[in-house]
Amino acid sequence: MRAVIPYKNENAKSRLSPVLSKEEREDFVELMLEDVIKALNDAGMKTIDILTTSTEGIPKEFKGDLIVTKPGLNDSINEYLQNANEPILIIMADLPLVTGDHIRKITSVSEDVVIVPGKGGGTNILFIRHPNEFTVKYHDCSFTSHCEITEDLDKSMHIFDSFLASTDIDEPHDIVELMLHGKGKAKKYAEKRFGSETGKGRVKISPLSKLSSFI
Amino acid sequence: MRAVIPYKNENAKSRLSPVLSKEEREDFVELMLEDVIKALNDAGMKTIDILTTSTEGIPKEFKGDLIVTKPGLNDSINEYLQNANEPILIIMADLPLVTGDHIRKITSVSEDVVIVPGKGGGTNILFIRHPNEFTVKYHDCSFTSHCEITEDLDKSMHIFDSFLASTDIDEPHDIVELMLHGKGKAKKYAEKRFGSETGKGRVKISPLSKLSSFI
Structure with missing residues (x-):
């Protein structure tokens, strides 16, 4: 099992621009990333990859692999999944309320695919037991897309119900x-x-x- | 054990007025109330009270007690709690995503007080094992108030983590x-x-x- 965190630092979180400057948002997303890494470490996740288009804004203490890819969230994650031969936890970097306990529970679910919805139809966390058969489709109500993709593959699915894990930090409120x-x-x-x-x-x-x- | 649902129908949910007319909002809150009653019934809750200032907008099939009180959410709930001699589940009427399974889990928690936070610092559900010692304080970040009230009473507390139960329907999004x-x-x-x-x-x-x- 390994975890992958898609990450963008430069000019990230534009919807927070009414309340945070560009530099502040870049600092803030790095701190959120640190919180996510801590949750993964607390859960005993041994291998953590960060999938990013730039090496900027990576916490100095980060000990995992940095995979630098071309822009395009779906393409880069799908390439990553095709090369994976173990269960993969895809976790977004803007989930500072996620704890090690959530990660342990999510990765203990027996179903083939675990989906943690984000606010407004997003997908915050995806746990995929057989990743090279799976294709992600973020944006445009990805929660529904990932449910449909799982059903089309005839895989079993669990929707993980957590207020803390479903709260992605995207908008001022x-x-x-x-x-x-x-x-x-x-x-x-x-x-x-x-x-x-x-x-x-x-x-x-x-x-x-x-x-x-x-x- | 019994459940109480504070309820207002007339001109309810003013923050939904950009997308629903007064009459539509009144229909909508009645349907949300029906969903909440169904969840309670599914969980086997035997006694359900509705605490309201008017008998308008109560589902015809409702078989529990209708308690008509003066306006003032906190005063009317606190009076209700003082007269209670069994565990009380206070559940808001705008929680159409709550299921019987949530109710069963919440009422099975061993702690003295279970709090289901609402979005933006609200309190969606409160389960209180010794209600006549407890005082509620809704509005003004009631989640924090209810945590403090529980701590001041030296009672044990559990924060119930559910995206579905924490989603109150207050704003268009x-x-x-x-x-x-x-x-x-x-x-x-x-x-x-x-x-x-x-x-x-x-x-x-x-x-x-x-x-x-x-x-």
């Missing part, structure tokens, strides 16, 4: 969940940058500086 | 989760009203009529 439920480095970074506004509806992040509210 | 992951009456209603727009980011709902996109 996601940072509220990180501040409320996080424990790692990305949470600490967010706490230095943001306060919170409460009321009758959902909590919103607010700037800690004296600038006016930005969302 | 929540309806995407209902359409993707739902199975009940509220999902069917949403599918008749909305289509979906996919792309590189999260799926968005779109109108099925020929009107222009509304979010």
Whole structure:
């Protein structure tokens, strides 16, 4: 078994640009990556690969393999899967609420494919027991695509139900969940940058500086 | 053990008003309530109370008790808890993704208090073994309040981690989760009203009529 983390640092997370500058977003995604690597390490994952288009923004302590590919998320992951001869856990780098316990549970499921949905139809984690038969299709409601691909291959499937693992940090309001439920480095970074506004509806992040509210 | 559902029908879910009219929202919340009651029934919950300020919008088939109270969510729930002499499950009416399996798991937890967080710091479900010692405090990041109240009472606590149970339907983008992951009456209603727009980011709902996109 091995884990692979698709990763982009340069000008990443453009949907967070209303609340974080380019440099801040690059720092933030590196910290989220560190949290994901920690969860994998906590679960005893021995081999971790990072699939990236650039060697920028990789944590210094990272001890796994860095696989530099051409742009194109689906093509690079599918090439990776075709060459794999052991179960593969594909985990996104923007999941700072994932813990070692989640990883242990996901990789203990007996079904052929485990899907952890992301918010809004995404796929946060895919665990594939026979990866060279599988093709990923991220973007355009990938959760539905991955369910269909699994069914077309006549493989058994488990949808893993976790609020923490399903919370990818893509939009400003996601940072509220990180501040409320996080424990790692990305949470600490967010706490230095943001306060919170409460009321009758959902909590919103607010700037800690004296600038006016930005969302 | 009994379950209580705080419920408001008249002009409910104002944050859905960009995509549903007042009458549509009232129909929709009644269907979500029916889905929640079904989950409770599926779990074998024998006694279900609905706590409401009006008898409007209650499903005809509902066989439990209707408790009509003055406005004020916290006051009415706290009065209910003070008079309770058995474990109480407080479940919000806007959780159409909750299943009987969730309810069974939540009520099987051994800790004194089980909290299912809502999106943005809310509290979707509270299971309280000794309710007359407990005080609820909804609104203003109630998740944090309920954690603190439990700790102040020196009670043991379990945070229940479920994407489906943590997804309350409050804002237009929540309806995407209902359409993707739902199975009940509220999902069917949403599918008749909305289509979906996919792309590189999260799926968005779109109108099925020929009107222009509304979010």
